[in-house]
Amino acid sequence: MSTIHQTKLRGPLFNQDSTDFFYARTPADMTVQSIHDYIDRLAGAGVGTFISCGNAMKANVATEVWEPEWSGYDPAGPDDQPALRHLPSSSIPGTRNRLDAAKRLADQGINFHAEALARCRHHGMGAWMTIRMNDVHGCMDPDSPLLSAFFKEQRAARKLRAMHRDRFWMDRALDWELPEVQEHYLKYICEVLSRYDLDGIELDWMRFVVHFRPGRELVGGKVITAWMHRVRAECDRAAKRLGHPVLLGARVPTRPESARRIGLDGVAWARSGLIDLLVATPFWATADFDVPVDEWMRLLAGTKVHFSVSVEVRYQPAPEGPAQMLSTALLSGLGATILHGGADSVYLFNIFPTGHGLDKLWGAENFNAVLRSLSALPDVAARERVHAITYHDVRAPGEPMGNALPATDDKWDQPSPGGFAFRIQTGPKPETNRAVQLIVEWGKSEPSADTVRAYLNGHALSRFSAAEAVWTYTVPAKLLEDEAQVIEFECSGKPTVVRLELKIAAK
Numbered sequence: 001m002s003t004i005h006q007t008k009l010r011g012p013l014f015n016q017d018s019t020d021f022f023y024a025r026t027p028a029d030m031t032v033q034s035i036h037d038y039i040d041r042l043a044g045a046g047v048g049t050f051i052s053c054g055n056a057m058k059a060n061v062a063t064e065v066w067e068p069e070w071s072g073y074d075p076a077g078p079d080d081q082p083a084l085r086h087l088p089s090s091s092i093p094g095t096r097n098r099l100d101a102a103k104r105l106a107d108q109g110i111n112f113h114a115e116a117l118a119r120c121r122h123h124g125m126g127a128w129m130t131i132r133m134n135d136v137h138g139c140m141d142p143d144s145p146l147l148s149a150f151f152k153e154q155r156a157a158r159k160l161r162a163m164h165r166d167r168f169w170m171d172r173a174l175d176w177e178l179p180e181v182q183e184h185y186l187k188y189i190c191e192v193l194s195r196y197d198l199d200g201i202e203l204d205w206m207r208f209v210v211h212f213r214p215g216r217e218l219v220g221g222k223v224i225t226a227w228m229h230r231v232r233a234e235c236d237r238a239a240k241r242l243g244h245p246v247l248l249g250a251r252v253p254t255r256p257e258s259a260r261r262i263g264l265d266g267v268a269w270a271r272s273g274l275i276d277l278l279v280a281t282p283f284w285a286t287a288d289f290d291v292p293v294d295e296w297m298r299l300l301a302g303t304k305v306h307f308s309v310s311v312e313v314r315y316q317p318a319p320e321g322p323a324q325m326l327s328t329a330l331l332s333g334l335g336a337t338i339l340h341g342g343a344d345s346v347y348l349f350n351i352f353p354t355g356h357g358l359d360k361l362w363g364a365e366n367f368n369a370v371l372r373s374l375s376a377l378p379d380v381a382a383r384e385r386v387h388a389i390t391y392h393d394v395r396a397p398g399e400p401m402g403n404a405l406p407a408t409d410d411k412w413d414q415p416s417p418g419g420f421a422f423r424i425q426t427g428p429k430p431e432t433n434r435a436v437q438l439i440v441e442w443g444k445s446e447p448s449a450d451t452v453r454a455y456l457n458g459h460a461l462s463r464f465s466a467a468e469a470v471w472t473y474t475v476p477a478k479l480l481e482d483e484a485q486v487i488e489f490e491c492s493g494k495p496t497v498v499r500l501e502l503k504i505a506a507k
Contacts, residue, residue: 008126010048011345012374018053027104039119046372049126056135057148070103083145132207139172176211193238200247221263249277253394261396285393286316293341313350318405333385336427339377382507435505438473443496451492
């Protein structure tokens with residue numbers, strides 16, 4: 001085996017959205033050098049493995065088996081042409097720029113993925129492709145430019161996932177029990193595997209997570225598993241062509257049982273030797289600060305699978321509540337818990353230097369610094385880190401909600417007298433000389449300070465400052481434990497906690 005092409009899979013892993021490169025650049029920027037600059041930027045930030053996304057409903061490059069993203073779009077046409085007329089007027093300029101840019105690159109005979117993967121080799125980065133298995137962006141529009149002809153045919157035949165209801169995007173996902181859906185994706189995957197020099201291909205089942213009619217998920221899971229055997233065989237065929245291994249990965253929900261119940265049994269795939277990479281993944285609403293990494297590691301024991309946990313760019317403590325972009329401190333906190341739990345790497349999804357304005361929000365050097373730190377637990381644990389409570393934004397049909405916030409002291413369900421408790425995953429215990437703060441935000445019914453008693457791991461907390469509904473407690477670092485902390489409150493009345501964070505200063 002050539003040492004140059006030896007398969008690489010090291011963290012952090014970086015998933016490049018299928019539209020990010022084209023949205024953030026103009027058609028005039030569509031050059032080979034621009035692609036190289038994009039990869040150089042990520043290599044400089046310490047990305048270990050680059051995972052290039054090849055599609056949404058359509059391919060983002062010219063292919064022989066699927067439509068490209070600009071199909072049905074007339075660059076010289078008006079804004080009310082069929083491919084654009086149903087879009088909000090505010091989104092038309094950005095959409096036109098993206099389509100014009102992608103088409104401009106293809107018209108020059110330049111393939112984004114071929115150039116990006118080759119540049120990864122130049123830097124010694126892992127070079128992967130990812131395929132979105134059921135992307136339904138734009139599916140509620142009559143004729144969005146995102147919609148493929150295949151999707152429109154399935155919609156017209158009423159073969160989508162839940163046409164008995166047909167109220168929102170989950171209802172309009174493709175039904176993976178149908179052979180034509182399986183073949184539609186397999187032919188594109190085969191083209192990718194025959195076309196590029198890549199270290200691996202990832203099946204992104206989290207775009208968009210539901211793949212079967214309600215109640216058919218467990219049966220459907222067997223369908224997917226059987227189909228993945230065919231993909232595995234194609235990976236092995238590609239490996240013979242390339243002279244080096246071509247690995248297979250998959251993204252599934254953050255909880256093992258929810259993944260199985262939704263038809264995405266990553267543990268079974270790992271145990272049967274089908275996959276080499278497994279990524280536990282929230283959907284989109286929020287980064288998940290309570291991924292059961294230890295449970296995953298126990299279930300995967302004895303396999304050779306590389307286990308990674310995906311981080312989303314949004315931070316939303318409670319369903320339907322206020323949300324914001326992830327900060328570097330929140331990313332450091334989450335990265336520390338992921339690596340401390342035993343995961344092999346941190347996986348970055350929607351964490352783009354420019355696509356979400358993170359260069360401006362974080363600063364370019366801070367972006368580089370936090371990404372570099374994610375390759376090793378001591379490095380990320382030494383940074384300023386914030387640990388928080390969010391919720392699992394994916395659940396199988398019929399599973400109950402599992403959000404800890406917002407929380408109100410109802411007193412009836414506690415094993416100890418009164419009060420209410422929270423568990424925050426925090427990774428490694430910090431050194432005793434590091435400053436620690438507990439931050440609690442109350443809802444509309446903020447309690448009086450003299451009616452609240454707060455405890456961390458059973459120790460009373462008394463020193464705090466208040467700014468409107470946000471209270472900040474000073475916490476002696478010596479009170480913290482490894483992995484997780486338990487926070488308790490006892491209050492008069494029934495106040496509501498809407499946000500809870502533990503902030504640890506840099507080492």
